[in-house]
Amino acid sequence: MDDTIKRLILAILLGVACESSGQAEEVSNHDLPFDRERINRYSLDHLPRSISIRQGADVWLGYDLPRATIYKVWRAPDGEAGLKQSGFVTRSVGKTLFEDKSDESWELRRGGETTPLSIRYLGCSEREGHFELRWELTHDADVMTLRERVPMTAESTATREIRVESLPTDSRLLLPLPAQKGWNLMTAEGTAASSLTDNEWYLLTSR
Structure with a gap:
């Protein structure tokens, strides 16, 4: 193999490595923010x-x-x-x-029965104007995704947005009891709510 071909192969390999590194850095910067000021x-x-x-x-x-x-x-x-x-x-x-120093957590209410949920943290990412946290909530065969947005700025003392995906039919997701007492829960239309009943975004403001 002559020197020209060797140099060409080396250039291709270096290009692929640099591209992979750049993509990894882009994903890391997007999904794993670590600005300790925020x-x-x-x-x-x-x-x-x-x-x-x-x-x-x-x-x-x-x-x-x-x-x-x-x-x-x-x-x-x-x-x-x-x-x-x-x-x-x-x-x-x-x-x-x-x-909230309690052990209270999220519960699923369906058909008059309330059941606790298993929780698995999925991660945090930085988006445009907010941070987003994700969890997996499960009960038997039911698997839901809980998303929470934390705006970087807020008009009230503290503001959060939450959404549950794949909520079972005729079910509602209940906030932990201290959160029910300490936060105002509202629908996107501004109507007061006591639980999450669909996959729309809800607003939480501190009392």
């Missing part, structure tokens, strides 16, 4: 599996990922950070606006 993946307070997202200038939302729910909402002190880090653990700092 989102922090280290353990929050006592929760080993959690994520903290800043909304607006100083409001933080901390998620309990295994329960697929908000653990804490707090406002950072004026001119200070809302998180203090030590190793791989972060501590929330500021005024607590909402906190």
Whole structure:
């Protein structure tokens, strides 16, 4: 094989490698945001599996990922950070606006019967103007996907958007009890709701 052919093969291999690397970097940057000024993946307070997202200038939302729910909402002190880090653990700092230390979780109500759901965290990605978290909710043969959007800015103290996909017919998805008490749930049309009954987006605002 002469030198010209060798150089051609090498150029092709390098081109493929660079393209693959670029695609991997693009996917990584899109699906795995790690701007710690806005989102922090280290353990929050006592929760080993959690994520903290800043909304607006100083409001933080901390998620309990295994329960697929908000653990804490707090406002950072004026001119200070809302998180203090030590190793791989972060501590929330500021005024607590909402906190859920319970073991309550999502439930499925169908035919007058309420059943707990198994939950599996699927990941978090950065979208245009918001972060999106996803979970899989299951009960027997029923498999649903719970999506939650956290806008990067909000007019009220804290705002979230949630949606459930593949909800079984004649069923409703019940929020964890502390969330029912601490958040206002509304349909896209602005009507107050007590549970998710379809696959449309719902709005949650803190009380």
